[in-house]
Amino acid sequence: MKIIDLSQTIHSDMPVYPGDPEVKVSLVHTYKTHSWTLRKLELSTHTGTHVDAFSHMHESLASLDEIPLERFFGEARVVSDKIPLKQRIGLFFVEEISLEMLDTLLQAKPNFVGGHLTEDLERALLANEIITYTDLINLEQLPFDYSFTFYGLPLKIQEGDGSPVRAIAILEE
Template identity: 60%
Template sequence: MKVIDLSMSLYTDMDVFLGDPQVKIELVHSYEKDTWELRNLNMGSHTGTHVDAYSHMHKGKASLDEISIERFFGHAQVVELSEALPSEIGLFFIEEVGAEHLEKIMDSNPGFVGGNITEDLERMLLDREIITYTGLINLELIPRGKTFMFYGLPLKIKSGDGSPVRAIAIIED
């Protein structure tokens, strides 16, 4: 079994989408002063590697705390649009994929979609209640077309539109 971390590290002043809150992580308690460490985290809900709830782009759609936890993990593949897409598993794209490919993606009935997807495609997928993941790294380490287990669990934020995740791929030998 091989585990691949697909998550960015979070740190103060990291790059964020234009208009999103800047990331600030500050040490509040230290071992030297308090005998423990504790940090204050300030960031947007779509910082770094993150998942998008349907409500992110569609008023009245389900938020993170309303979506079943089972929707945030499952079998997946890193795929290319030039090939046939597998059915009923998560799809991750390394090359940029836009709204013009929605029909092909929807024909495969994916559990979730992520990687290098455009904002227009993300909006369309969320409207169809397909969870999206962005900010994933290391997808190129996963063999194309090999099915793996993906986990990208969000914090259970009440009325949450998105959440940073610790995303991993587990590849069986």
């Protein structure tokens, strides 16, 4: 088994989407002062590698705490817009994918989609209750069009529109 980390490291002053709050990670307690360490996180629900709930772009749709946990993991593949898509699995794209792919994706009925998605495509996928993952890294380390198991579990945030995740791919060797 091989595990590929698909998550960005969260740190102060990391890049954020224009207009989103800046990320701040500060040390609150130290071993010297309290005999343990504790950090305070200031970040948005869409910081770094994250998952988007349907409610992120559609007010009347489900938030993170309303989406069944099993929707956030499963079989997946890295694919392109030039090959037929396998049905009912997670799909990840290394290159940017636009709204022109929507009909093809809806026919494949993916459990989730991630990678470099345009905002219009992301909005359309969420409207069709397809979970989206954003700001994944290391997708190029995964074999193209080869099945692996993906996990991208969100924090259980009440009425959560999104959440940072620790996203991983598990490849059987």
